[in-house]
Amino acid sequence: MSFFQRSFPTLNRLKQLAFRPRGVEEFFENGKSIPTEKSWTGRAWRASELRVKSFDDLHKLWYVLLKERNVLAAQKEDARRFHISKQYFSNKGRQVKCQKSMARIKFVLNERRMAWVEATKLQRLANAQEATVNTKVSTPSGSSSTASAKSTESTVSA
Helix, strand or coil, X not given: CCHHHHHCHHHHHHHHHHCCCCHHHHHCECCECCCCCCCCCCCCCCHHHHXXXXXXXXXXXXXXXXXXXXXXXXXXXXXXXXXXCCCCCCCHHHHHHHHHHHHHHHHHHHXXXXXXXXXXXXXXXXXXXXXXXXXXXXXXXXXXXXXHHHHHHHHHHC
């Protein structure tokens, strides 16, 4: 790190902020509507990797993928508009990876929703069973109130 960079760290930070793409510029990679060189991209997210992420992380990742999908759609439209053949430019692989990752995020969120629904059903069932146990209040003689009510009914009917 040079003396100048150590002396003025805020200037470096301002430089980084000044050149960030904003608005419509975010639809272009490196300021170009269609990339000139082929860039290597990673793989799609696996569901097992997404299961360990928090809801906030999945939410952020969803919007990153949505932005990527929009960039790819803009590139595809520009290639069509400029009559560029698919053999020279195609981002189909990146589109598929983006689509798979988004589908897997939805799948993981649906798994969590289904688990929550099942847990609430079990909790309601447990609460109902506990309520039936609590309604059987024991009398001082040790028998339950339902048993004493049955014995009084049998004496009345006889």
